[in-house]
Amino acid sequence: MSIAPISARVPDLGPAGLPEAVAGVAWRRPTVEDAPAMHVAMNRAARVDHPEFQIPLQEVVEDFEVSHVDPAHDLVVGERDGEVVVVGSSILPPGQVDVRRAYLGGSVVPEARREGIGAALLAWQERRAAEQLRAHGDDALPAQLHVWAGADTSVVPFLTGAGYAIARYFTDLHRDLSQPIEPLDDGDLTIVPFTPDLVEAGRIARNDAFRDHWGSQPTTPERWQRFAARPVVRADLSAVAVDGDRIVGFSLAEHDPDDAEVAGYTSVYVALVGVVRDHRGLGIAPRVLTRTLEAARDAGLERAVLDVDSESPTGAVGLYERLGFTTAKQSVVLERAW
Structure with missing residues (x-):
């Protein structure tokens, strides 16, 4: 059974732009100078989401250095009261041979959760991922959005409620x-x-x-x-x-x-x-x-x-x-x- 090209399956969700304004968060595009503040916010979230390990600063910096990430389009941060409270990304790595898979990454500091910030971030991630996938419009490959989460975290019910399905347990x-x-x-x-x-x-x-x-x-x-x-x-x-x-x-x-x-x-x-x-x-x-x-x-x-x-x-x-x-x-x- 043939599969339709990506351009026929992935909807045009419009320009990604920036996430919608919500809960007093000011969204913008980060630069490498923001990496330390992003690192702090991500590890504040990590204390709840995966308290057994932290995210190394080098991992944050790499997103500004690798050739397949365009920070001006693939990354966002949200600030409130002068500090970064949310970090997000949609990254489509090179080298994929039998799928087009965009990886969505997001961190919201615990004090800013349940205010609609995560929903605004996810909507932006999906718009950006749709742009990335539709750039491969003639491909007849599966097109997917991919998110990792701890099985017992609030991320799972949030995403399943947004139409995502658990694909695999680790x-x-x-x-x-x-x-x-x-x-x-x-x-x-x-x-x-x-x-x-x-x-x-x-x-x-x-x-x-x-x-x-x-x-x-x-x-x-x-x-x-x-x-x-x-x-x-x-x-x-x-x-x-x-x-x-x-x-x-x-x-x-x-x-x-x-x-x-x-x-x-x-x-x-x-x-x-x-x-x-x-x-x-x-x-x-x-x-x-x-x-x-x-x-x-x-x-x-x-x-x-x-x-x-x-x-x-x-x-x-x-x-x-x-x-x-x-x-x-x-x-x-x-x-x-x-």
């Missing part, structure tokens, strides 16, 4: 590093840290390993280079299995010391675990992940944290449970399709 898992870690023999595997000379091999491996994962799209060189260069990405806590000049398995880890302030414990966040498809079933994933757990324990960190698709096709949830991870909470992805 499980957030924790591992107490004070508990014994069973050592695994590397066998004939060569496992090394994720050093700068392996960055491009890591991107190739990531794209292969996640090709059959729900919602995943290829990562472009620019996006991957920025991910690998972030200060929180730790080569010494990461582990990759190499076969010649290929990475065939990886456990890529982050550590943000600021997270401990809000979480109450120090942690390593395992951002990506994967095995290329022609090396699956060889026990590579538990070996590289065990290396990360050992390195984090030896660095004096208290927990390992990761999130995983609850319906992962690789059986990842069972793997993590066998390595001592337990469920902490759930997150959801909500989507609206056109």
Whole structure:
């Protein structure tokens, strides 16, 4: 069955402009000079929405630096009484091969909620996303709006009430590093840290390993280079299995010391675990992940944290449970399709 082009499915919602004036909020386009104030507002919201971790300032700055974000059209902030109380974005990343998916991001500080600010922001995000998607008007690809949220936050009923559907559940898992870690023999595997000379091999491996994962799209060189260069990405806590000049398995880890302030414990966040498809079933994933757990324990960190698709096709949830991870909470992805 053929699918109509995006121009026939995605409605023209009119120019995005700025969100409607509401509750005394003055909306405007931010510049990189606003990044610190945006960072503060986003982390005020984070204390309610995901209190176990903060958003690094570098992530905020990156939206002003990457080639696929146009701050003059894709980002907004709202101020009241001289401070930023709401931050929003609609971003359509490059490199998507079988979908056109716009990612909507929004943060409203707790003191400014339930005043219609979030609704005004969402209406703007949808107008901007429609513009972005309709720019690919001849494509006969699925067109989606995509939002991440904690499963138990007020964002979920707000969005489902606005016509979004829960598309997928993700499980957030924790591992107490004070508990014994069973050592695994590397066998004939060569496992090394994720050093700068392996960055491009890591991107190739990531794209292969996640090709059959729900919602995943290829990562472009620019996006991957920025991910690998972030200060929180730790080569010494990461582990990759190499076969010649290929990475065939990886456990890529982050550590943000600021997270401990809000979480109450120090942690390593395992951002990506994967095995290329022609090396699956060889026990590579538990070996590289065990290396990360050992390195984090030896660095004096208290927990390992990761999130995983609850319906992962690789059986990842069972793997993590066998390595001592337990469920902490759930997150959801909500989507609206056109």
